[in-house]
Amino acid sequence: MMSWRPMNRAPQDGRWIIAIDRHDPDRRAVIRWDPRRCGDARPWHVAFCEHSYPQDAFTDWQPFPDCPNCAEASPAAEAG
Template identity: 60%
Template sequence: MWSWRIMDRAPRDGRWIIAINRREPDRRAVIRWDPRNSSDSEPWRVASCDHGYASDAFTDWMPFPPWPAQGEHADAGQSEIQAALGGETVPTGL
């Protein structure tokens, strides 16, 4: 079972996670801590753009669930997400 976790314990190693926006709690974002910008005032990066967010911009997070294997098409969805993230891989099995 996947449950929300407090942001204080979010990974800061560059992996993509799902987060709840503090100002808009009904919105979710795919974000990652950018180690290159950890001293920046906006170290959280959003997958859909290069915009950064402050450390306190999100309230809770969760990892991506494992990617379901479905035969020969198992990697097709992963490739689409990978392309949308600029070639980076979505973490699986966390």
């Protein structure tokens, strides 16, 4: 598993990331930077809903892990 990185180094190019707040264990989300969507006040937008967070809402982030090759991982591929 990758280590957590400080939010001041999170990508601001629109890619989705995993974010947490070390001081609030219930605050964790899949988010992306998009200040044009709702103005600069809440630029971190949550996947699959309209909720957003201010710039300082999270303390740490991680990129998504690489996806496994689905064809290699499926039981049908092993039997074939």
